[in-house]
Amino acid sequence: MLPQFRVSLNEAVNVSGDDLKNTVAGIFVKMGVPQEDALIGADALVLADLRGVDSHGVSNMLKSYVNGYTSGQINPKPDMKIIRETPATASLDSDRGLGVITTPRAMELAIKKAKDVGVGMVTLGNARHLGMASYHAMMALEHDMIGVCMTSAPPRTVPTFGAEPRLGTNPIAVAVPAKNDHPFVFDAATSSVAQNKIEIARRLGAKLEPGWLATEDGTPIMEEMDVPENYHLLPMGATRELGSHKGYGLSCVVDILAGVLTGFGYGAVPGRPNFGHYVAAYNISGFDEPEHFKASMDEWMQMMKSTKPAPGEERVMVAGQPEAEMEVIRRRDGIPLHPEVADWIRDTCAELSVDCPF
Amino acid sequence: MLPQFRVSLNEAVNVSGDDLKNTVAGIFVKMGVPQEDALIGADALVLADLRGVDSHGVSNMLKSYVNGYTSGQINPKPDMKIIRETPATASLDSDRGLGVITTPRAMELAIKKAKDVGVGMVTLGNARHLGMASYHAMMALEHDMIGVCMTSAPPRTVPTFGAEPRLGTNPIAVAVPAKNDHPFVFDAATSSVAQNKIEIARRLGAKLEPGWLATEDGTPIMEEMDVPENYHLLPMGATRELGSHKGYGLSCVVDILAGVLTGFGYGAVPGRPNFGHYVAAYNISGFDEPEHFKASMDEWMQMMKSTKPAPGEERVMVAGQPEAEMEVIRRRDGIPLHPEVADWIRDTCAELSVDCPF
Numbered sequence: 001m002l003p004q005f006r007v008s009l010n011e012a013v014n015v016s017g018d019d020l021k022n023t024v025a026g027i028f029v030k031m032g033v034p035q036e037d038a039l040i041g042a043d044a045l046v047l048a049d050l051r052g053v054d055s056h057g058v059s060n061m062l063k064s065y066v067n068g069y070t071s072g073q074i075n076p077k078p079d080m081k082i083i084r085e086t087p088a089t090a091s092l093d094s095d096r097g098l099g100v101i102t103t104p105r106a107m108e109l110a111i112k113k114a115k116d117v118g119v120g121m122v123t124l125g126n127a128r129h130l131g132m133a134s135y136h137a138m139m140a141l142e143h144d145m146i147g148v149c150m151t152s153a154p155p156r157t158v159p160t161f162g163a164e165p166r167l168g169t170n171p172i173a174v175a176v177p178a179k180n181d182h183p184f185v186f187d188a189a190t191s192s193v194a195q196n197k198i199e200i201a202r203r204l205g206a207k208l209e210p211g212w213l214a215t216e217d218g219t220p221i222m223e224e225m226d227v228p229e230n231y232h233l234l235p236m237g238a239t240r241e242l243g244s245h246k247g248y249g250l251s252c253v254v255d256i257l258a259g260v261l262t263g264f265g266y267g268a269v270p271g272r273p274n275f276g277h278y279v280a281a282y283n284i285s286g287f288d289e290p291e292h293f294k295a296s297m298d299e300w301m302q303m304m305k306s307t308k309p310a311p312g313e314e315r316v317m318v319a320g321q322p323e324a325e326m327e328v329i330r331r332r333d334g335i336p337l338h339p340e341v342a343d344w345i346r347d348t349c350a351e352l353s354v355d356c357p358f
Numbered sequence: 359m360l361p362q363f364r365v366s367l368n369e370a371v372n373v374s375g376d377d378l379k380n381t382v383a384g385i386f387v388k389m390g391v392p393q394e395d396a397l398i399g400a401d402a403l404v405l406a407d408l409r410g411v412d413s414h415g416v417s418n419m420l421k422s423y424v425n426g427y428t429s430g431q432i433n434p435k436p437d438m439k440i441i442r443e444t445p446a447t448a449s450l451d452s453d454r455g456l457g458v459i460t461t462p463r464a465m466e467l468a469i470k471k472a473k474d475v476g477v478g479m480v481t482l483g484n485a486r487h488l489g490m491a492s493y494h495a496m497m498a499l500e501h502d503m504i505g506v507c508m509t510s511a512p513p514r515t516v517p518t519f520g521a522e523p524r525l526g527t528n529p530i531a532v533a534v535p536a537k538n539d540h541p542f543v544f545d546a547a548t549s550s551v552a553q554n555k556i557e558i559a560r561r562l563g564a565k566l567e568p569g570w571l572a573t574e575d576g577t578p579i580m581e582e583m584d585v586p587e588n589y590h591l592l593p594m595g596a597t598r599e600l601g602s603h604k605g606y607g608l609s610c611v612v613d614i615l616a617g618v619l620t621g622f623g624y625g626a627v628p629g630r631p632n633f634g635h636y637v638a639a640y641n642i643s644g645f646d647e648p649e650h651f652k653a654s655m656d657e658w659m660q661m662m663k664s665t666k667p668a669p670g671e672e673r674v675m676v677a678g679q680p681e682a683e684m685e686v687i688r689r690r691d692g693i694p695l696h697p698e699v700a701d702w703i704r705d706t707c708a709e710l711s712v713d714c715p716f
Contacts, residue, residue, distance in 0.1 A: 084643075084644060084645055086475055086643075087446070087475040088445070088446045088472075088644065089477060089640070090644075091644075091646060117444055117446045118445060118447035119479050121476070121477050146614075146615075158665075159662060159674045160674070161667055161668055161671035161672075161673065161675070162666070162671075162674040163665070163666045163667060163669075164666050166661065176614050184614065188604040190604075193601070209599045209600070210600075211599070211600045214668070217669055218666075218668030219669060236604050236605075237595060237600075241567045241568075241569070242567070242596055242600065243546075243551070243594050243605075245546070245677075246548075246594050249544040249677040250544070250608075252542065252544065252676065252677060256542065257504075259658075260651065260654050261645050263650065263651070265654075283444070285442075286443075286444040286479075287442055287447055287481055287619050288442065288449060288619060288621040289621075292621065293618065293619065296621075300617075300624055304517060304524055307516075307521070307522050307524055308520070309520065309521060310519055310520060310521045310575060310577055311521075311575055311577060313519035315519065316517045316518070316519050316520040317519070318610070
């Protein structure tokens with residue numbers, strides 16, 4: 001079983017999504033971010049919390065963003081520039097803006113291009129942290145488009161057979177609309193596991209699963225154990241025999257599309273701006289009648305969900321389903337914040353003179 | 359270690375790539391395929407052999423294609439039709455043509471669109487077997503483009519927690535040009551392992567690695583053992599703990615883009631045409647100066663290849679490197695055919711009155 005990472009509901013401070021969004025937007029504004037941008041950033045962070053993706057929500061990310069603005073690493077008022085453009089493509093210099101906020105702008109451009117010519121594909125160089133990749137991909141859904149998002153992050157993952165980290169967690173997100181069912185939303189690191197989960201496991205004293213990490217010399221750790229002091233992430237697949245060359249190869253694809261292709265370098269370039277992003281929108285009407293496609297997606301998802309489970313398993317799920325189910329619960333019951341996180345938000349609000357409704 | 363699947367060089371019949379190509383083209387022509395198409399098909403099959411991808415080369419695939427033409431399953435003279443089109447997209451009805459031959463036509467269209475508007479993306483419905491996915495993706499390279507290819511194949515892979523196969527091996531190929539180095543060429547099934555490898559392991563009496571297969575009831579087989587009589591493939595990642603939800607999710611992405619999006623159904627639809635394909639070309643000049651990009655790719659590949667190896671490992675490689683190295687050897691020394699395969703080709707040539715130079 002996977003360790004249970006969520007905060008116990010007994011001790012949690014429950015906050016409604018709207019309240020949390022206003023508070024976070026207020027904090028962004030105090031960092032010098034324009035109001036409209038602050039609302040975009042808050043929406044992205046809170047949607048991660050609402051969907052149960054706590055690793056990329058307010059509790060896990062806001063503090064580092066505040067630190068980034070305060071230290072000058074992140075530019076609150078980036079002057080985004082289009083460096084190159086064709087009807088279907090563009091590359092942007094995002095001027096050290098936070099990816100959580102700049103990437104939706106890039107996705108809007110991709111969607112506009114997909115409306116005009118069928119596909120839009122935009123890279124962002126000189127960028128900062130992306131947030132939840134699927135937030136940006138999901139922007140395509142209401143336009144009857146398929147959305148894609150990737151990010152090339154600083155190196156933490158060893159290549160297959162390697163002893164040194166050369167690749168980030170390099171996630172891939174793909175969002176596809178359905179008709180009556182929830183959308184298909186795939187969003188996963190191409191590393192074995194997200195860095196955040198390791199550090200949460202360390203804090204909780206949970207055991208590592210085999211295949212999650214490599215020792216400092218690059219040897220895959222294939223037994224259950226405590227989180228070691230020093231480690232590297234493995235590519236998805238863990239070992240060559242289990243297919244780590246596939247995870248490694250996909251991570252390279254992300255590093256190329258969201259790194260090299262931006263023209264601003266890639267994850268392992270020392271001193272380069274830390275992140276590069278890639279978004280794309282595919283207009284479904286360029287391939288099929290959107291209503292027919294979305295009805296087919298309903299049928300396809302039902303086919304997948306109705307798969308007979310293996311012994312000991314409850315049900316087969318589809319990407320985006322656990323998040324859609326969690327979103328229903330948290331929109332109704334609120335987002336459970338760890339008391340320490342709630343305290344940090346309260347303190348930060350007090351310091352910055354931002355209203356805090358909890 | 360992975361089992362050694364290649365035919366022993368002592369017993370092999372060595373054939374030059376050009377000789378094999380002429381022979382294969384001759385066989386395609388006797389199946390009713392027009393000369394120009396026959397040469398495309400032969401080129402694709404023989405390139406797989408030259409690159410050491412024996413699973414998708416002449417020895418492993420030609421027989422099934424001949425059977426498909428003979429039984430009427432594959433149409434030798436397909437009337438390909440564009441069903442929908444925008445400047446960047448098209449969907450094609452490939453009229454039961456062999457994907458090995460029809461997909462290069464679709465890729466030509468994608469490349470033309472990428473020249474015009476920056477990106478080209480084309481789906482093929484009503485299709486037959488794709489061959490080696492990277493063949494089609496690699497067509498983009500000489501145009502300073504990034505090529506992508508995927509195929510939605512008949513179900514053999516169980517979803518995570520599932521007991522019934524719902525997805526094909528659903529490979530993803532991505533080809534990226536470099537300046538002086540070989541191109542980056544990723545080409546991998548999103549299942550744990552290719553079906554062909556299992557059957558070759560059975561023939562050779564080799565042991566299965568843990569994480570390659572599920573038993574008939576969907577339970578992942580996590581110990582070394584002989585190939586069982588009945589089995590399903592697992593998604594890349596093998597178990598939920600090792601990340602099979604990521605392999606499963608990526609396989610779904612392929613099933614959607616190369617299946618649902620074609621408008622002709624997906625892998626698990628009973629009685630549907632068996633395969634759907636997806637190709638795309640991204641024009642590098644829509645993002646960056648191509649010469650700058652390709653020089654950066656050289657640098658990026660050198661960075662990856664120079665990674666210090668983990669204990670017991672010889673070197674870190676990059677996707678496309680083993681194939682590029684094998685291509686040098688086989689273009690010089692010829693393609694080693696298993697004697698039984700050489701016999702089958704000789705017999706088939708005799709039967710069809712095709713010249714056989716070996």
